[in-house]
Amino acid sequence: MTFADHFETFHGLPVFTLPEPGEEALPAAGDVAWRLDCFEAGDIPFPEVWQSFTDRVPSAEVRALVIGPWWEDEYSELRPVLELILADAGRFPALRALFLADVTGEECEISWLQLTDVTPVLETFPLLEELGVRGGDSQGLGEEPLSLRPVRHEALRVLRFESGGLPGQVVRAVGACELPALERLELWLGVETYGGDATVADLAPILAGGRFPALRHLGLQDSEVQDEIAAAIAAAPIVAQLESLNLSMGILTDAGGEALLRGQPLTHLKRLDLHHHFLGDSMAERIEAAVGSAGTEVDLSERQEPHRWRDEEWRYVAVSE
Template sequence: MISAYLETFAGLPVTDFATSGTDACDLPPADAVAWRLACGWDDDLPFDKLWRNFLETVPADRVRAIVIGSWWGEGGYESVQPVIDRLTESAERLPALRSIFLGDVTAEECELSWLEMTDVTPVVEAYPLLEEFVARGCGYGAPDEALAFRPVRHERLRTLRFESGGLPASIVRAVCDSELPRLERLALWLGVDQYGGDATIADLAPLLAGGRFPELRHLGLQNSEMQDEIAAAVAAAPVVAQLASLDLSMGTLTDAGAEALLEGQPLTHLTALDLHHHYLSEKLAQRVREALEPSGVEVDLSEQQQPHRWAGDESDEEHRYVAVSE
């Protein structure tokens, strides 16, 4: 579960823009922080008004990074569409904006699968100089509440991340079909089928084949219930040769997946391999360390998990869980 707000984003400290009564004299320089805009539970200020206050108070032409928190107030959960509309229609007023995080929301406020999302492509299209875009939300729910993304061509985007408890295959395919010549970092939280995560290894194949994103140096295929299958596919994937870091964390990785990585192509050229939140045995975890750390690879094998068995289940079946689902 996600339990804390962002403290930094795009290399900048995150600063909340107050919902009301903000004095411009008390604010930090517009380009020195990532501005977080969020509606509070205990007030009735709608996001539209919060957005107007922000643009009228902060020198908008100097804003470099924006973090969108909860976009609803005491009235209850609402669609993110008004946020998408405000961001897109305000593009000319935000010429310096380079980084956007959509959905800095904790589980206490709203579970990931309950966030009422929509097509976020218009935001990326509205900012041709955008360098970083992160969307947090699930594809689970009614079609008009689901996270969506369409193939795009964007000349400047360097970082793209989708954080989800169930990422639809349509988004994975759209990313693979996009033209992003400068993309350096890509992370996909694939999630579980129960919450809309229906992507398959076949959907990832164009990405794993390499060459699609020539500048890609970091790849995250995370938070998946098919983490072993992903590890096996990555072990032979041409894209790995161009990477500096690989992230297969947060999922249900077991000894089988770790064995596949060890038996596949060399990973000693990496600077970092992130496998945190895993189900590896101590023996396999040590083998991974011994194979990679002497070459200078930073290996994260923290948050070792144990399979769960339901009491009274006569099959004695073992259950493994991703880090973030509902």
């Protein structure tokens, strides 16, 4: 799977990419999510893009910010870009949402995106309500990998990590955070080949419930151990408080489907997303009958077939490299 398109909306706002100076009129600062992209800005260094942005847009009114490709030639790490944003945090009192790395597969493979410790974002913006991060640098190109430290944040409502290989350290840190307002959590776990070394045990603090009392949506996606995750979900206390559950994009087989059916009822959910799966037709029908018949919207689209080579079968997640 590739990311073919950039965001059209973010944090409930239309995304507007900052054009080169003089190209077009700018919208009101608080009416859009501002997207900064070195390519769109004329292949100039990010510090110049940032300076142009803060010169032309009333920063005190900006509510949402999306960072696109931050390099103008060769791939580079995110850390200097993030340091620049954090240094100007005082100029953005209304900022409520930040997405790091709205980058398509054609611009850079997700496993090549050179990220950094994103904890300072939460420490510097105490009123932030939404944080999204894409990438992980499983190729070891940057000076430091994607990381997170346990923090308490009173305002964060949405936390999303998109990765073809999410480090177990990040998963454990999420489970150790205190986020009393968190309503939506999505983790793309990925595969070990690209740095996704999180285990089901790492998810235990999240699945146990209690840590995130406001959580209503949980996504544990894109995993090569999706069956094991399904088995853990089947008895996880957190499920009772959810309105929607996303176990899509991974290697979910009939074994995982059977675990879901034999576990706690899922009929209280408004939506169960299992798209991109390896379930057989019979199992898919059983899940639809058991869960969908109660009024839950069940997404069983994008059924995959294993790749076969000689006597072996290969299954794959939706996003890896």
